[in-house]
Amino acid sequence: MKNVLVTGANGQLGQALRKRAGSYPSFTFYYTDIDTLDITDKAAVQAYLNKNRIHTIINTAAYTAVDQAEKEAEQAYRINAEAVKVLAEAARDHHSRLLHVSTDYVFDGLNHRPYIETDGTHPASAYGRTKLAGEVLLQETLETAVIVRTSWLYSETGNNFMKTMLRLGAEREELRVVFDQVGTPTYAGDLAEALLTILDKEEHDGWVPGIYHYSNEGVCSWYDFARKIMELGGLSCRVMPIESKNYPVAAVRPAYSVLNKTKIKDTYGVVIPHWEESLKRIMNDEL
Numbered sequence: 001m002k003n004v005l006v007t008g009a010n011g012q013l014g015q016a017l018r019k020r021a022g023s024y025p026s027f028t029f030y031y032t033d034i035d036t037l038d039i040t041d042k043a044a045v046q047a048y049l050n051k052n053r054i055h056t057i058i059n060t061a062a063y064t065a066v067d068q069a070e071k072e073a074e075q076a077y078r079i080n081a082e083a084v085k086v087l088a089e090a091a092r093d094h095h096s097r098l099l100h101v102s103t104d105y106v107f108d109g110l111n112h113r114p115y116i117e118t119d120g121t122h123p124a125s126a127y128g129r130t131k132l133a134g135e136v137l138l139q140e141t142l143e144t145a146v147i148v149r150t151s152w153l154y155s156e157t158g159n160n161f162m163k164t165m166l167r168l169g170a171e172r173e174e175l176r177v178v179f180d181q182v183g184t185p186t187y188a189g190d191l192a193e194a195l196l197t198i199l200d201k202e203e204h205d206g207w208v209p210g211i212y213h214y215s216n217e218g219v220c221s222w223y224d225f226a227r228k229i230m231e232l233g234g235l236s237c238r239v240m241p242i243e244s245k246n247y248p249v250a251a252v253r254p255a256y257s258v259l260n261k262t263k264i265k266d267t268y269g270v271v272i273p274h275w276e277e278s279l280k281r282i283m284n285d286e287l
């Protein structure tokens, strides 16, 4: 039996992993969040790995408040960069694997075709810079690490775009949503399945270190995503397209952040649903 530590396990992705981990009985999962294991605490992380003989860490813990990070860049850096190094050092010292999650916000969004893993990074926000710093520190410290970049995460738990749209759609007659930011929504349950597939491959000597991209298939704008949520939710709220410049927020988002998933499909045999398919499943409660 191999022990797997899931950090940030009360978050969206952490909860999605909890829900699905039972299908992988050759692993014993240990779930922690900031109240039980603060990943910025080096001594605590080292002691935890030592005591529980952790074979693989899945790091879903992060500072994810994108706009607030513009004001709290140091705090975001401590969690998204320094703590990733803490985990990497502990994994190195205990000969453990580390599966880490990163973001499409490491890119500036000026591409006109889906981003591949080797494309140049150039984050436009403090959040993106701290997440990129985490990737760099991790790869410098632990060459066996696997990093999965994802985008536009949503689920039935936590704060996310789908839940916000459902709430506002029930309260208002009209909503304005940006149409000039294009990417792909990712259902956290699908990403959790992909991470567990990678974990399972490790069991069969199929662990291939490096950076991978994962989102659902397809492309849309936030405006398209909002319209689909209203339609599937049976809400009559009108969704109007607006430009980002008319919806001021603290952090700059990439205008285009579609991820190319060829590498993760070819390497790990991950099967990826289309974003509309997954949204339909979650909204019809078929999960």
Ligand SMILES: NC(=O)c1ccc[n+]([C@@H]2O[C@H](COP(=O)([O-])OP(=O)(O)OC[C@H]3O[C@@H](n4cnc5c(N)ncnc54)[C@H](OP(=O)(O)O)[C@@H]3O)[C@@H](O)[C@H]2O)c1
Pocket (backbone or CB within 6 Å): 007, 008, 009, 010, 011, 012, 013, 014, 032, 033, 034, 035, 037, 038, 039, 040, 059, 060, 061, 062, 063, 064, 079, 083, 101, 102, 103, 104, 131, 149, 150, 151, 152, 153, 154, 158
């Ligand atoms: N959400 C998105 O749209 C999105 C898009 C692309 C990539 N990602 C990446 O995907 C991963 C999972 O995101 P998510 O949406 O599941 O995030 P989330 O819901 O914000 O969950 C992150 C969890 O980490 C916890 N945490 C914060 N600081 C910690 C610390 N020092 N030690 C231990 N735990 C700590 C948080 O606790 P508190 O809530 O108490 O802070 C929270 O429970 C992250 O790496 C994120 O950067 C997310």
